Amino acid sequence: xxxxxxxxxxxxxxxxxxxxxxxxxxxxxxxxxxxxxxxxxxxxxxxxxxxxxxxxxxxxxxxxxxxxxxxxxxxxxxxxxxxxxxxxxxxxxxxxxxxxxxxxxxxxxxxxxxx
Amino acid sequence: xxxxxxxxxxxxxxxxxxxxxxxxxxxxxxxxxxxxxxxxxxxxxxxxxxxxxxxxxxxxxxxxxxxxxxxxxxxxxxxxxxxxxxxxxxxxxxxxxxxxxxxxxxxxx
Numbered sequence: 498x499x500x501x502x503x504x505x506x507x508x509x510x511x512x513x514x515x516x517x518x519x520x521x522x523x524x525x526x527x528x529x530x531x532x533x534x535x536x537x538x539x540x541x542x543x544x545x546x547x548x549x550x551x552x553x554x555x556x557x558x559x560x561x562x563x564x565x566x567x568x569x570x571x572x573x574x575x576x577x578x579x580x581x582x583x584x585x586x587x588x589x590x591x592x593x594x595x596x597x598x599x600x601x602x603x604x605x606x607x608x609x610x611x612x
Numbered sequence: 613x614x615x616x617x618x619x620x621x622x623x624x625x626x627x628x629x630x631x632x633x634x635x636x637x638x639x640x641x642x643x644x645x646x647x648x649x650x651x652x653x654x655x656x657x658x659x660x661x662x663x664x665x666x667x668x669x670x671x672x673x674x675x676x677x678x679x680x681x682x683x684x685x686x687x688x689x690x691x692x693x694x695x696x697x698x699x700x701x702x703x704x705x706x707x708x709x710x711x712x713x714x715x716x717x718x719x720x721x
Binding site: 503531541588590592600601603604605608 | 646701
């Protein structure tokens with residue numbers, strides 16, 4: 498069964514609004530979770546590493562103020578797309594792993610469409 | 613910076629054929645390599661995980677190999693079936709994984 502749950506699976510929002518995506522590890526504690534973004538027919542690009550109890554580490558070129566990450570507990574990380582614009586429309590996927598040296602488990606992703 | 617390349621980008625084969633997907637990476641200092649399957653519009657399903665100390669892993673009709681020194685991995689699929697049609701992604705690294713662009717596989721009945 499799924500070990501990482503992501504919600505919602507799809508969302509449509511108007512330009513200028515904010516959207517929150519949740520990622521939960523279901524039966525293990527994840528001190529670190531990862532957020533990826535995938536454009537159509539392209540691979541996954543790591544956006545940021547979410548660290549429980551501390552600030553997220555963002556990849557180069559990813560706007561911290563636009564993509565807010567909060568990892569408030571050992572089983573939950575959230576990604577908030579603030580003031581969304583149509584170019585933010587994409588597939589967002591989170592992942593987590595049980596340490597150490599364990600497979601990376603992915604959520605089912607969130608399809609965001611900004612109109 | 614780690615770069616991951618997958619060849620071919622797309623592959624179409626008749627049902628029953630054995631096939632090989634290739635993955636190469638530039639930085640051999642990795643903890644593990646993982647192969648995933650992604651169906652259209654869906655998330656990722658982990659297929660095989662190879663630790664850096666291992667050479668290969670097998671699961672059913674799938675066999676993945678890892679050669680760290682040359683920066684290469686292959687995913688072998690035996691007796692392909694239409695249900696194998698999907699995009700196959702390899703990812704390398706440690707805590708944060710870097711992905712290749714994937715190979716889109718179509719198995720024709």
